[in-house]
Amino acid sequence: MNTGPARGMRDFLPEDVRRRQYVIGVIADVYQKYGFEPLETPAVENLETLQGKYGEEGDRLIFKILKRGEGAETGQADLALRYDLTVPLARVIAEYRAKLPKFFKRYQVQPVWRADRPQKGRFREFYQCDVDAIGSTSMVVEAELLSAAADVFLALGFKEFQIVVNHRKLLNAVLDHAGVPAGLHGAALVIMDKADKIGVDGVRKELAEKGLPEGVAKTLREELASAPPPDLSAWMNQQASALNDEGKEGIEDLRQIVALCQSTSAGPHLALDRSLARGLSYYTGPIFEIRVADLAGSLGGGGRYDNLIGMFSGDNVPASGISLGLERILVVMGERDMFPAAVVSTPADVMVVQWFANRTNLYLSFATELRQAGLRVELYPDAPIEDGKKVGDKQFKYASARGIPFVVVIGADELAKGTVTVKNMKTGVQTAVPRAETVKWLNS
RNA sequence: GUGAGUGUAGCUCAGGGGUAGAGCGCCGGACUGUGGCUCCGGUGGUCGCGGGUUCAAAUCCCGUCACUCACCCCA
Incomplete structure (x- = not known):
């Protein structure tokens, strides 16, 4: 009899739980300081609630639950374990809009499940620590989200971390400018997202495999290779002149975020990465990712998703949020021995x-x-x-x-x-x- | 979904054809009305599972399962 937990799942012994509770406590404290309110949603959602929100790759990783009764024979599923905390939030907003404040700021710390293959810092059951702000298109929202995330990492004792930002609209404009057909935007984004791993040449090679002409690869390569100079404002102005209206909107948002963050904890950690794309399909505006040197994946990520709630309610409600990965934070803190002694014994x-x-x-x-x-x-x-x-x-x-x-x-x-x-x-x-x-x- | 590596005592691992070893742990004892240090003694494993080759398999071969890591993707 195998007494271990199911694949990708973990038992938490007392020492583990103490560490987890410590980190969760720090996160909740910081979020509350920014006026975010707690929310919890069920572990299980209707399958249709989740499907079609995460992109092709994401949908494949949804843990499905067989329909009671006939499902056992037919294999038909009607429920699923929640895949993230953002889509359930969007469902909650659509359901309770009238009861909730005009600007709704919530934090949520709960487990999510993905039918992924486990590896370092990646599990099938893991906690996400989300903060989201609903109801405003102002970039002040983004600045506060990034500032809160920065405060969390500072409070936990992290010194060197990067908050990387980019913008979906800017990405789209760059792709248009390079001549990528709209239908291939998604594929091209995925390839661009890998730029830091496969290098500029790898990007060119994979784009060619997708049937994109050499000129596209060349233009994109030039875009990618041009790291933004220290004078962001001037650089953005220069970029904006070459792009369409959508791209200009993206530039303008990023300019505001950078400017606003200078007055917050996020400022010193902020960096632009033109190749940051992020896989989830519901993002529409600024996107972010939090990185440290010793982990391949990110410690957190997020972005603006102005159309997601509309998929449930019909009318679009602007929203933006960021999700911190508790497990990865714990992995890094464990490796670096960052826990206060009192937490451990x-x-x-x-x-x-x-x-x-x-x-x-x-x-x-x-x-x-x-x-x-x-x-x-x-x-x-x-x-x-x-x-x-x-x-x-x-x-x-x-x-x-x-x-x-x-x-x-x-x-x-x-x-x-x-x-x-x-x-x-x-x-x-x-x-x-x-x-x-x-x-x-x-x-x- | 793809690829690689590893499965031997409770734990970390050695042994690479002749039916198993170390350190730590655990139990008992010496010393203290009493732990950590030291010393003495003891407990410990059908070598992941199934099949094959061989006089003989932990060791070689095939399969299978599990875990780990990487890719994909993501937190």
């Missing part, structure tokens, strides 16, 4: 030793006293067979292995004097303390 503040097998109630009531005073107290469940004999072999070893900092003994001497002996497990120093002053002593 101390399941209890103090352990009470059972010295006399026939005085368990004494130890229980003592533990109760300490707990009522606010301490986390563990009582060792087994008493020694003979009073006082071999007490420590098991009990002290257990406390030591669990990293419990203090152990309290009430043995014969202590009972006679009305004291307890407190042992500091780190230093090995033992102190006799009047029983009534134990809490005071431990807290000092």
